Amino acid sequence: MSRIFKSYGFITGKVEQLFEMDFSKELAPYNINVKQYGVLIKIDEKPNSSQKDIAKELKIDRTTMVSIVDHLEALEYLTRTKNPQDRRSYCLTITAKGKQILEDCWGALEQSERKIISSLSDQEARLLKDLLIKIFKNQEES
Amino acid sequence: MSRIFKSYGFITGKVEQLFEMDFSKELAPYNINVKQYGVLIKIDEKPNSSQKDIAKELKIDRTTMVSIVDHLEALEYLTRTKNPQDRRSYCLTITAKGKQILEDCWGALEQSERKIISSLSDQEARLLKDLLIKIFKNQEES
């Protein structure tokens, strides 16, 4: 057995690559990538977030965030409005068009992921997700 | 619960980021990144592989492979010699220096990963790896 499979990091990276490669094909027609879709999700769930809020949650650099939001704004998937409480920051909100794409692609994502984890039983799949979330949450706390 | 955590792809990506961020710090003094370390592992395990062999296994583009091997060769972590059986291709082999770094960093990787999965029991950790490998192997077959 190769060391690649002895390492959690490498095997996690490999599997991540599978998910990303497949889903990004679905997103391509909408002219966005997985990271940008993640931003859309966050803005949908927490309307009026600032760029900084989203950047922090998704571990995206502040300057990179500018170009992502520029892009999503140009596509009219979200709007930037000055925050009246703090005019340094923006309130980001998803547009109807953005929401539509969010929902359309969510179905594609679920389907894509089902395909990739098809070798796992329902119980195994649930377990896998729980374990990954446990690792992530543990790190968020510290 | 955010959709980010409902998606296998997103949560896998997040966890991968944790592994990569930590281990890449260990590799930095040796002037290589995680992907390049992966190439070293493969060459160590299958000496005399061609660039194409490695590229295929690790899903790296052939032209990207050229720069990775250039880099590792410049650092004297591996050598390129013409394959006498097929002079179009190279035989890649790890050097003593490369092997040394491979082993030194492997310890660091294990330690780094132990830290990141510290919230899991031994059994959970083993299970996680098994499930990830199952997903990856399933896809390799098709």
Place this chain on the structure above:
DNA sequence: AAAAAATAGTCAGTTATACTGATTATCATA
């Protein structure tokens, strides 16, 4: 054997992505 097709690797040029550090506008605090 000669011609044609395929393959491994290379290279120039392009694109995408993300970062550094400086700057602007605004807000909080002293």
Place this chain on the structure above:
DNA sequence: TATGATAATCAGTATAACTGACTATTTTTT
């Protein structure tokens, strides 16, 4: 009011990865 902090921006830089053309070699076809 003055000082410092913060949110976002921007120019410039770095890097990674890809496209497509190219060389050298091998394989296949005729």
